[in-house]
Amino acid sequence: MPQDSQDLVIGFPLFHDADLLDVMAPLEALGFLQRPRARMTLVGPEAGKPVTLNPGETRVLPDAGFEDCSDLDVMIVPGGMGLVKALGDQRYVTFLRKHAREARYVVGVCAGALGLACVGLLNGHVATTHWAFLGVLGLFPEITVAPGYPRYVISGNRMTTGGVTSGLDMAIALCALLGGDDEARQVELLLQYAPRPPYGAGDPSVADPTTWAHASLRLETLRTDRAAFVRKLLGLKPIPPSLPAESD
Amino acid sequence: MPQDSQDLVIGFPLFHDADLLDVMAPLEALGFLQRPRARMTLVGPEAGKPVTLNPGETRVLPDAGFEDCSDLDVMIVPGGMGLVKALGDQRYVTFLRKHAREARYVVGVCAGALGLACVGLLNGHVATTHWAFLGVLGLFPEITVAPGYPRYVISGNRMTTGGVTSGLDMAIALCALLGGDDEARQVELLLQYAPRPPYGAGDPSVADPTTWAHASLRLETLRTDRAAFVRKLLGLKPIPPSLPAESD
Numbered sequence: 001m002p003q004d005s006q007d008l009v010i011g012f013p014l015f016h017d018a019d020l021l022d023v024m025a026p027l028e029a030l031g032f033l034q035r036p037r038a039r040m041t042l043v044g045p046e047a048g049k050p051v052t053l054n055p056g057e058t059r060v061l062p063d064a065g066f067e068d069c070s071d072l073d074v075m076i077v078p079g080g081m082g083l084v085k086a087l088g089d090q091r092y093v094t095f096l097r098k099h100a101r102e103a104r105y106v107v108g109v110c111a112g113a114l115g116l117a118c119v120g121l122l123n124g125h126v127a128t129t130h131w132a133f134l135g136v137l138g139l140f141p142e143i144t145v146a147p148g149y150p151r152y153v154i155s156g157n158r159m160t161t162g163g164v165t166s167g168l169d170m171a172i173a174l175c176a177l178l179g180g181d182d183e184a185r186q187v188e189l190l191l192q193y194a195p196r197p198p199y200g201a202g203d204p205s206v207a208d209p210t211t212w213a214h215a216s217l218r219l220e221t222l223r224t225d226r227a228a229f230v231r232k233l234l235g236l237k238p239i240p241p242s243l244p245a246e247s248d
Numbered sequence: 249m250p251q252d253s254q255d256l257v258i259g260f261p262l263f264h265d266a267d268l269l270d271v272m273a274p275l276e277a278l279g280f281l282q283r284p285r286a287r288m289t290l291v292g293p294e295a296g297k298p299v300t301l302n303p304g305e306t307r308v309l310p311d312a313g314f315e316d317c318s319d320l321d322v323m324i325v326p327g328g329m330g331l332v333k334a335l336g337d338q339r340y341v342t343f344l345r346k347h348a349r350e351a352r353y354v355v356g357v358c359a360g361a362l363g364l365a366c367v368g369l370l371n372g373h374v375a376t377t378h379w380a381f382l383g384v385l386g387l388f389p390e391i392t393v394a395p396g397y398p399r400y401v402i403s404g405n406r407m408t409t410g411g412v413t414s415g416l417d418m419a420i421a422l423c424a425l426l427g428g429d430d431e432a433r434q435v436e437l438l439l440q441y442a443p444r445p446p447y448g449a450g451d452p453s454v455a456d457p458t459t460w461a462h463a464s465l466r467l468e469t470l471r472t473d474r475a476a477f478v479r480k481l482l483g484l485k486p487i488p489p490s491l492p493a494e495s496d
Contacts, residue, residue: 021276021439028269028412031303034466040304050309055279056288058272061307063299079452107390110440131440163440164276168413172446182459187464191269191359192379193410194450195443196399198420201433202442211430215437218282219460 008038008178011072014062015044017082020053021164022109028221029171032187033179037100043069046090054081066095074174075103079111079130081222084229087118096121105174109167114226115161117143118233125155130163131204132219136226139234149203162203168193192221256286256426259320261343262310263292265330268301269412270357274324277419280435283427285362291317293339302329314343322422323351327359327378329470331490332477335366344369353405353422361408362474365391366481379452380467384474387482397451410451416441422465 010030012023023042030038044051044062052059065068077096086092096119100106108116113129114136116122123142128134128150138145146153152161152170159169172193176184201207207215258278260271271290288341290297292310300307312318325344334340344367348354356364361386364370371390376382376398386393394401400409400418402425409418420441424432444452449455455463 006252007379019276020272020279022269024276026274027304027306028267028272031268040306042304042306049258056290057311058275058288058290059309061309063305063307106351121280133354149440149442151442162442163438165416165439165441169444169446176446181447182462185447185455185459186466187456188445188447189451190411190466191413191460192397192451193413193443193445194397194399194410194448194454195413195441195445196417197436197443198417198424199429199433199436200442201436203437206442207433207437211433211437214430215431218434218438 005148006036008036008073008140009041009070010038010074010076011041011069011099012076012078013043013066013092014051014053014060014176015080015082015086015089016052017054017080018051018078019080019164020056020058022078022167023053023076023078023081023111025167026107026171026174028108029168029187029191032190033175033183035179035183038178041069041072043078043095066091069099071102073103074107075099075223076107076109077112077115078109079086079114082116083111084225087115087229093119105177107170107174110163110172111125111226113137114230116158116160118230120159122158125158126153127155127158128153128162129160132163132216132223133226136223136230139192139227139230148156149205176204200241204233254284256284256321257289257318258286258322258324259289259291259317259347260324260326261291261314261340262299262301262308262326262335263330263334263340264300264327265302265374266299266326266334267328267358268306270326270328270415271301273323273413274355274419274422276470277416277423277435277439277469281423281427281431283431286426289317290318291343291456314339317343317347319350320347321351322353322355323347324355324357325360326357326361327362329403331359331363332473335363335477341367349422353425354408355407355418355422357409357418361385362478364406364408366478370373370406370408373406374401375403375406375408376410377383377408380411380464380471381474384471384478387478388474398454413496448474
């Protein structure tokens with residue numbers, strides 16, 4: 001795509017074992033924006049050094065490194081199995097805090113909302129996340145968890161989404177915020193986004209109890225690890241309400 | 249993911265400017281399969297040599313090259329702006345024909361259906377594709393285009409889908425074919441696939457005429473190029489009905 005100084009820059013800070021579709025679904029939808037056009041930037045520890053996303057051990061090449069990335073108009077933060085480890089990497093944490101300051105929108109897709117929460121970027125906001133981790137998000141005293149299983153929640157210039165595929169609904173809504181309803185409607189049609197999930201079992205309010213039990217069990221270790229991480233974070237180093245981490 | 253000889257191998261033959269989500273949406277959903285587990289293989293001209301997908305000029309690293317890829321249980325062929333050029337690459341065409349022979353399922357996502365059609369792999373089948381290219385698919389005398397805008401069509405061991413996001417519905421259906429309904433229902437829930445498209449404008453049967461006209465215009469050059477390619481292909485080198493390319 002020929003670049004233009006008027007293009008929006010949309011950045012995706014990646015980490016090893018970030019969730020593939022948390023990144024790629026919004027990237028695809030926002031990539032169809034025409035007015036304004038959006039340039040996508042995958043950001044990783046180092047430009048050109050592969051980052052492996054999951055599932056599939058899919059290797060992608062970041063366009064920029066954490067330390068040499070230009071300002072972002074929109075920052076979209078994925079979840080994924082590697083989230084807790086990434087939050088232990090000071091370069092990643094610094095990147096999120098720094099780029100949240102200038103971005104017009106700061107987005108957490110799926111458990112990316114937990115990532116934002118852990119670095120203090122959702123304090124004072126209403127938010128959601130993947131259904132399996134709503135309880136973990138609820139541990140943060142400064143965050144109001146939206147009721148139910150919304151696809152996305154907009155709170156000021158923060159956006160958070162439900163699990164994985166919710167990133168698509170969010171991205172189309174974000175197309176509207178950036179380019180207006182007509183533009184967003186075209187993106188929805190260009191992507192042929194008239195979904196018909198085969199089972200209608202896509203969140204706990206509609207799934208049968210057996211499916212829910214099995215799916216929950218598969219995420220149990222991840223949920224426990226994340227809850228332990230957040231409890232430790234909040235207990236050892238609480239973020240004071242008077243000094244949100246993103247505005248100091 | 250630890251590999252096991254019992255794992256299914258699901259291959260995605262890539263080309264430059266293949267559509268990103270045509271690949272990544274099915275890869276994500278199938279990556280959640282547990283019984284059987286599926287190993288994903290991105291295939292490109294050369295293993296480890298980046299292929300750029302669009303939108304976003306997203307660079308991914310193929311796991312295998314066209315000439316050194318092991319047998320596939322499932323082959324999933326994307327569409328994208330680079331499709332016609334890819335079909336001019338004999339290595340790509342040879343790969344599709346060769347691997348279609350042993351695969352349990354051969355899938356065309358979005359305009360990937362045109363790719364399959366062009367190499368003779370949909371002859372005698374019912375199929376669909378992105379709404380904008382149904383007319384191009386209709387040029388093939390040996391293919392029956394399914395009426396309307398289905399998310400996916402199963403015809404023997406061939407599957408084809410509507411545009412881009414349809415790959416998600418197809419992939420969950422494919423999870424069911426490979427692992428049964430219970431497994432597929434869990435994948436749907438794990439992905440929180442309870443979509444709520446913001447506009448309900450996702451195919452021409454539901455989009456307003458203005459959105460449809462603008463979206464069609466944006467795809468007009470691509471549609472014209474593809475139609476010209478297919479017309480030339482069918483005129484110069486018709487595939488004889490008695491000798492389908494995939495079974496000789």
